Amino acid sequence: MRHLRLVPDVTSIDFMRYTRFWLIVSLVGVIGSIGLLATRGLNLGVDFRGGTLIMAATPEEQPLSVWRDVLGDVGVGEVGVTEISDDTGQGRHMVLIRLGTADMEEGAAPAVDATRAALSQAFPEVQILQVDSVGGKVSGELVRAGFLAVLLSFLGIMVYIWLRFEWQFAIGAVLSLIHDAIVTVGVFSLLQLEFNLTIVAAVLTVVGYSINDTVVVFDRMRENLRKYKKMPLKEVMNLALNETLSRTIMTSLTTLIALFAIYWFSGPVVHGFAFAVIFGVLTGTYSSIYVAGATVLWLGVKRDWSKPDASAGTQFGGAKA
Structure with missing residues (x-):
């Protein structure tokens, strides 16, 4: 029985080769989004404006x-x-x-x-x-509730990744999520699309999708760290990304097919939600490699989870699968 393959079973793409360039692109995107929010602001919907x-x-x-x-x-x-x-x-x-x-x-x-x-x-x-x-009072409460929901999701995810892996992975994952959220909101500021509670739900959806993709890569990376104890960290990360490449493409593609169907065939009421998640899926897939992965590569991580490694600055002993 033959299976559908969008990429070969074995690939050797050097994802980490241009890490510095893509980090600069990400930094420009985040700074640009913050600048847009400060100058143009958001086209707040009735939920937030009253x-x-x-x-x-x-x-x-x-x-x-x-x-x-x-x-x-x-x-x-x-x-x-x-x-x-x-x-x-x-x-x-x-x-x-x-x-x-x-x-x-x-x-x-x-x-x-x-x-x-x-x-x-x-x-x-x-x-x-x-x-x-x-009303104006209710809309103000909704703004605070929406911001608090996003903040608590970041904190919860950081704690989970820290316990599941190591603090370097937690920092990389949270930086990736912050990048995705800020850039997605920045696009809404740039295009002046209506921003309401539905878009907050879309941002939280993007956060969930992005962390799922990141955890898959991190889990494969941890397995390879144990298997190839002398392989350089950069090569271990490239290997993990290549081994999960088929899964990443298939998951992203099927998700995007459903989202484009929602965008084109549903009413304008959910257009903003669909657009935000489409953009977020693309940025989330990208940030799993060039924000989360690059952060772990920069911070370094230990190879043996059975004993502390002072050179990696990792002394937490609870990150066992």
């Missing part, structure tokens, strides 16, 4: 410019209109309306009532399917 989301539908398609003209005359603050798909199969034309009112605790109900009245007058057969409002 406001109202209204899902409306009409039997016949109406140009988005008409919706915007109608809502622009209502005087309810910033208005955004996005076309979304009707998954019910009823053939309705559906839109998602964003009202960026400043203080939702006081202004939500009047803004929604004024919007309903204007839409009913302009489109007599319009249906208001859903209304969601988020």
Whole structure:
């Protein structure tokens, strides 16, 4: 029985040859992303900024410019209109309306009532399917909760890798995850895509995917460190990356196929999520090699887990499989 192979069974790619160059690229990406966040900021969605989301539908398609003209005359603050798909199969034309009112605790109900009245007058057969409002206080709490979720995930992963392997691996893994998260958020700042709680979930998904790929490489590297005690660390790492290359490509490819299907065939509501995870899968695969792996190569690691190795600075004795 023949199996599908995207790469040969045995490869000898020198991944670590251009480590310095790719580390510089990663550093530029992180610094550039931080610069974009400081200058351009994020296009925060209703979850973080406060406001109202209204899902409306009409039997016949109406140009988005008409919706915007109608809502622009209502005087309810910033208005955004996005076309979304009707998954019910009823053939309705559906839109998602964003009202960026400043203080939702006081202004939500009047803004929604004024919007309903204007839409009913302009489109007599319009249906208001859903209304969601988020106040300024709640949005501030969501910002803190989202940041705390990402931070705690980093800390938890660092502790796990430290216990599972060694502290050098833990530092490499966390630096890789920080790189992935910052660069992904930086792309949203660059393109000014809407950033909401769904994107926070996407970032956490990317963190999970990236650490899974990193752990697979680290586990194979540890096996080779025990097997080839005199082989230079750089060669051990190259060997581990080549031995896991087929798995990495197959996993990334199948994941990307599913994500592209979600991006192209689902509605605009999940486009941001799919885009963030697609970008994160690519950066996560890259950072597992040139951020996590390069960090371990720079810090050094011991060969024999049964006794401490002072030259590697590793005295923790709990990293046994």
